[in-house]
Amino acid sequence: MAMQIEVNGKRCAVSYPPDTPLLYVLRDELGLTGTKYGCGEGQCGACTVLLAGAPRRSCQIPVSAAAAKPITTIEGLEKEGKLHPVQQAFLDAGAFQCAYCTSGMVMSSVVLLQTNANPKREEIVQFLQGNVCRCGTHPRIIEAVQHAAKMMQERAR
Amino acid sequence: MNTLRERLVAEPERFEFGAVPMHQFDLARREFFKILGAGIAVFAVAKDALAQETAPGSPSFHSEESPKEITSWLHIGEDGMVTGFTGKAEMGQNIRTSISQTLADELRVPFESVRLVMGDTALTPFDAGTFGSRTTPTMTPQFRRVAEAARNLLIGVAAKEWNVPPEGLVAADAKVTHPASKRSLTYAELARGKTLAQNLPAEDPITPATEWKIAGKPLPKVDGRAFVTGNHKYTSDIRLEGMLYGKVLRPPSFGATLVSYDDSAAKVMSGVTVVRDADFIGVAAPSAHEAHKALDAIRTQWKEVPQVSSKEIFSYLKKNAEPSSNERFRHQKGSLEEGLAAATHGLEVTYNVAYIAHSPLEPRAAVAQFADGQLTVWTGTQRPFANRDELASVFHMPESKVRVIVPDTGAAYGGKHTSDAALEAARLARAAGKPVKVVWTREEEFTWAYFRPAGVIEVKSGIASDGKLTAWEFHNYHSGMSAIETPYDVANQLTQYHQVPLVLRSGSYRGLAATANHFARETHMDALAHAAKMDPLEFRLKNLSNARIRAVLEAATRSFGWPRKKTQDGQGFGLACGTEKGSCVAACAEVAVDLASGGVRVVRVVEAFECGAIVNPDGLRNQVVGAIIQGLGGALFEAVEFENGRITNPHFATYRVPRFRDVPEIEAVLLDRKDLPSAGAGETPIMAIAPAVGNALFDATGIRLNDLPLVPSGLGKG
Numbered sequence A: 001m002a003m004q005i006e007v008n009g010k011r012c013a014v015s016y017p018p019d020t021p022l023l024y025v026l027r028d029e030l031g032l033t034g035t036k037y038g039c040g041e042g043q044c045g046a047c048t049v050l051l052a053g054a055p056r057r058s059c060q061i062p063v064s065a066a067a068a069k070p071i072t073t074i075e076g077l078e079k080e081g082k083l084h085p086v087q088q089a090f091l092d093a094g095a096f097q098c099a100y101c102t103s104g105m106v107m108s109s110v111v112l113l114q115t116n117a118n119p120k121r122e123e124i125v126q127f128l129q130g131n132v133c134r135c136g137t138h139p140r141i142i143e144a145v146q147h148a149a150k151m152m153q154e155r156a157r
Numbered sequence B: 001m002n003t004l005r006e007r008l009v010a011e012p013e014r015f016e017f018g019a020v021p022m023h024q025f026d027l028a029r030r031e032f033f034k035i036l037g038a039g040i041a042v043f044a045v046a047k048d049a050l051a052q053e054t055a056p057g058s059p060s061f062h063s064e065e066s067p068k069e070i071t072s073w074l075h076i077g078e079d080g081m082v083t084g085f086t087g088k089a090e091m092g093q094n095i096r097t098s099i100s101q102t103l104a105d106e107l108r109v110p111f112e113s114v115r116l117v118m119g120d121t122a123l124t125p126f127d128a129g130t131f132g133s134r135t136t137p138t139m140t141p142q143f144r145r146v147a148e149a150a151r152n153l154l155i156g157v158a159a160k161e162w163n164v165p166p167e168g169l170v171a172a173d174a175k176v177t178h179p180a181s182k183r184s185l186t187y188a189e190l191a192r193g194k195t196l197a198q199n200l201p202a203e204d205p206i207t208p209a210t211e212w213k214i215a216g217k218p219l220p221k222v223d224g225r226a227f228v229t230g231n232h233k234y235t236s237d238i239r240l241e242g243m244l245y246g247k248v249l250r251p252p253s254f255g256a257t258l259v260s261y262d263d264s265a266a267k268v269m270s271g272v273t274v275v276r277d278a279d280f281i282g283v284a285a286p287s288a289h290e291a292h293k294a295l296d297a298i299r300t301q302w303k304e305v306p307q308v309s310s311k312e313i314f315s316y317l318k319k320n321a322e323p324s325s326n327e328r329f330r331h332q333k334g335s336l337e338e339g340l341a342a343a344t345h346g347l348e349v350t351y352n353v354a355y356i357a358h359s360p361l362e363p364r365a366a367v368a369q370f371a372d373g374q375l376t377v378w379t380g381t382q383r384p385f386a387n388r389d390e391l392a393s394v395f396h397m398p399e400s401k402v403r404v405i406v407p408d409t410g411a412a413y414g415g416k417h418t419s420d421a422a423l424e425a426a427r428l429a430r431a432a433g434k435p436v437k438v439v440w441t442r443e444e445e446f447t448w449a450y451f452r453p454a455g456v457i458e459v460k461s462g463i464a465s466d467g468k469l470t471a472w473e474f475h476n477y478h479s480g481m482s483a484i485e486t487p488y489d490v491a492n493q494l495t496q497y498h499q500v501p502l503v504l505r506s507g508s509y510r511g512l513a514a515t516a517n518h519f520a521r522e523t524h525m526d527a528l529a530h531a532a533k534m535d536p537l538e539f540r541l542k543n544l545s546n547a548r549i550r551a552v553l554e555a556a557t558r559s560f561g562w563p564r565k566k567t568q569d570g571q572g573f574g575l576a577c578g579t580e581k582g583s584c585v586a587a588c589a590e591v592a593v594d595l596a597s598g599g600v601r602v603v604r605v606v607e608a609f610e611c612g613a614i615v616n617p618d619g620l621r622n623q624v625v626g627a628i629i630q631g632l633g634g635a636l637f638e639a640v641e642f643e644n645g646r647i648t649n650p651h652f653a654t655y656r657v658p659r660f661r662d663v664p665e666i667e668a669v670l671l672d673r674k675d676l677p678s679a680g681a682g683e684t685p686i687m688a689i690a691p692a693v694g695n696a697l698f699d700a701t702g703i704r705l706n707d708l709p710l711v712p713s714g715l716g717k718g
C-alpha cells in the first residue's frame, strides 16, 4: 500500500520513495509549493514546516519519518479565509521584500510564539538565526513577530 | 535626456552582458526548420487599448531600433480596470507597487484599480532589463506621460459625448466631470466600445511631486497577501501538465573538458531523457529524485586545467592588467606632480576586494515548454528580452516564437541577468518533448552563477597643512568603474580603470564596483583625516562642495550624534559617504570589538539616503535597510574562495551571509527632495557601509583594514 502522510489535516497518498526529502513530496507531488527550497542542506530555513507542532527543515527529513505525524505547511495556517496572526503581522509590518524567505520565517515564528507568548528581541533573534533572509528584512521580521505576539495575546484575552 | 543607445552602454564591469550564452548547442538544421515551419507567430498586443503608447513613426511594439525609448503602455478596460505594461521585473525591490502608485496618481484613479503586467516578452514593451537603478528614473516619468495622455483622451471622449469644449472638463476619481452642467462619466463608461489609441505628447506634463496624492505614500506591497500565504507562484513553484524535472551535469571544475562519456545506464531508466549536446549534459525525469539518479548514472571523465586560486588572486589581477589607452577609462585634471609637490602629507595605500556571490534565496530557475511551434519560458531573470533573444538564437527560432515570462522573483541583486537556467530547461524540454523545470541547487548557485568581481585599488594622495586635498590618484584593477571618480574637490587628479581578463565568471552585483571604489576612497579619506589630525566629518566637509552629499552627511551624523565619546573599550565610530546613480548616501557605524577574542560586532548603523522625490517611503525604507544588511555581509565576512577551478565554499554553511545575530540597530534617514526627479534606490544605499564599518574598526582598535571582507574570522586575538 502506498505511504500516507497527513498534511494540513488531510491524508495524502505518497508514491515517491520513502527516503525522498519531505520538501519534494510537498512541493512536487502534492503541489504545496508555499514551502520553499533555499539550500536543501538544512542551512536556510526556507523549507520549514511543522511536524507534530515542532519546526523542522523539510529538506532534511525523509518522507517516511514524517508519515506518523501531522504536518502543517504555510498553506495550512489560514483558517476560513482568516490569516493566522503571524501572517497578518508580516503583512502589516511589510516584513518582506522578495518574500521568498517569508514562508519559512512565518512557520518558525508560529512555533516560537506557541512556546513563548511574549519573546524578547534577543529570543526572536536566537530562534530565527537559522533562517536566511538574503534581502535583509530582518528588522521588520522581528517587528512582525512582536506585533503578532501582541495580537495573539489580545485575542486570547 | 540621453538617447536609448547611450543609456544602453553598460558599465564595463557588467561582464555578463558581453558573455556568450553558457551553453551553445549543436541543434541540427533540420530541427530548426521544423520549428520555423510550424505554427504562426502571434503577439498579444493591446490592440483595443483606449490609450496606447506608440512612438511617432514607429509602429512596432518591440521597438529595439526605435529612436525613442518606449518601455511602457497602459490599457483601460471596459470595467474601468487600468493595466500598465512594463518589461521591468519585480524581484523584491517593490516596483510593482511604486509604479502602480505612479499610474494611479497621474491617471486619478484609486490605487486598487491599477494592475501591472511585467516582464513578459509577449505582452510588455521591449526593455533592456531591470538593473542599474533605472526603473524609477525611467518608468516614473514614462508612466506619468502615458497616464496623462490617457487622461486627456478620456476628457476628449467626454467632450465629444457632451458636445462641450474639453477645456472645462475635469478628470478625477476615475471619472470625467463637467462642473458647469454637473454631468459626469466614469472611465469605465467612457472606455466602453471604444478602440482609441493615442501617441505620447511631446512635452512632459508631469504632476510635480508636491501635488502627488497616491505616489509618495507608504502603500503596502501589491499582492502582499499572496506572499504570506505561500500562494504566490515563483518560477520554481510552477508545475505544468506532464512536466519533467531537469538536472544538468556540471564539470568538476571551471574550464574542464569532457574526455569520456557513457550514458548507457541512465538512458534506459524509465521516463528519463538524456541530452548531450556539445559540452552540455543534462537529464529530464518525471521527478527530481529520478533526475538525480539518472545524472548519477552517467559516467564521465574530464580533463582539468590548472587555475588561479583565491590566495593569489590580487597579485594575479595586478600582473595581468591589460595596457589600456581607452579614454573612457581615464579621467585626468590638473597636474598630479604639482599636487603632490604642494602636499605636506602624502599617503599611498593598496586596497583589495574579494569576489562575492549574490546567492538570492530563490536560486536560478526556469520552466520551458515547446507547444505549437512556440517556446515559452518562465524564468526569474532581470532581462527577459535578452533571455528571449538568446533563446531564439540558440534554438534558431524567430524571436516572435519565443516568449519569456518573469514571475515576481525571489530576488536577484544583479545576479540574474543571464539566461543559463532558461537555456538548460529549454534544451531539455526540446529533447523530451515535454515541459521541463530546472531549479539550480544552492551549490550550483554558488558555483556556476557569476560573481561580483574581485579588484585591486591603488590610491595615492596628498593634503596640504590646512587639510585640503592637493592630489588624488586612483587606479582600479578589474572590479569596475562605477563611482570611480571622487566627489571631493581636488584640483589635481588622475583616475583610471584597468581591465583584466576574467578569472571567475563575473558580472553585475547590486551597486557594481561602487562598493569597492567607495570602500577604497572612503577608507583612504579616513586615513587622511587622521594624518591631518582632523575629525573625519570635518575633514570631508572641508573637501566637499557637493551640496547633496553634504546634506546626507549632515543628516546621518546628526541622527548618529557625531562626534561620539567612547564609553567603553573596543568601541569605535566611523562614517563614509558618496554618490552614484543620481542618489546620495552617508552612513555612520558603531562597532564593538571584544579585545580579548577579536570578535567584532556592528552595534548600530545610521544611514541617510537621498534619491530625489520619494515615490513610496515604506518600500524605500525596506530597500535601504536591506542594502545596509546585505552590505554588512560583503563588508565583514563574505568572500568566494576558490582553488584550481573549484569553489571551495559553495554552501551557506561555509559562505557566511548576514543572519539575525549580525543585524545591528539600524536607522534609515530618508531625505525627500520633492524638487528633484526620483532616482533609483536599489543600489546606492549599499556603498557606504563597508568603509563606515572599517573606519569604525580603526577607531576602536587603531588597526587599519584595507581589504574586503574586513574580518572574515574576527580581528584575531590580542
Ligand code: FES
Residues within 6 Å of the ligand: A036, A037, A038, A039, A040, A041, A042, A043, A044, A045, A046, A047, A048, A057, A058, A059, A060
Ligand atoms: S531548503 Fe531546507 S534549510 Fe534550506
Ligand code: FES
Residues within 6 Å of the ligand: A095, A096, A097, A098, A099, A100, A101, A102, A132, A133, A134, A135, A136, A137, B092, B361, B410, B411
Ligand atoms: S525577503 Fe527576500 S529573502 Fe527575505
